Amino acid sequence: MSPRKQERRFAKEYAQVLWRIAEGDFRTVLVLAKASDYRVENAFYLAQQSIEKALRAVLVHRGIAIPMIHDLSALLSKLPDDCDSPYGYELNALSEYATIRRYEEGSWTPTSEELQDILTKTKAMLDWAKSKI
Incomplete structure (x- = not known):
């Protein structure tokens, strides 16, 4: 399938829906x-999903076709120059939580500091996205 067919445009109103889902995540x-007892990787996965949906909301609001993949770099690269996100490509490390890390256990356990860092970044991304839509 050509890359163009893997992208899709949505109605501008869908941006608000995506943002609400991102906020729920x-x-x-x-x-x-x-x-006290959970797979911390799941928190990182949902943080990645929240950021992904926030980015998609901004792109949809701007009328930009979005790639139908779980790759934060691909979404970040679609942002116009006047719409830089707070963390940029630094966020791409989370993309593996939407793919391979969902199917692994114990190869790496994030620390509480790493979790707090991702909570801070996710909240900042949601605030940024809300300001753009």
């Missing part, structure tokens, strides 16, 4: 982060 991350 983030609220779920916050609940998980307070739990």
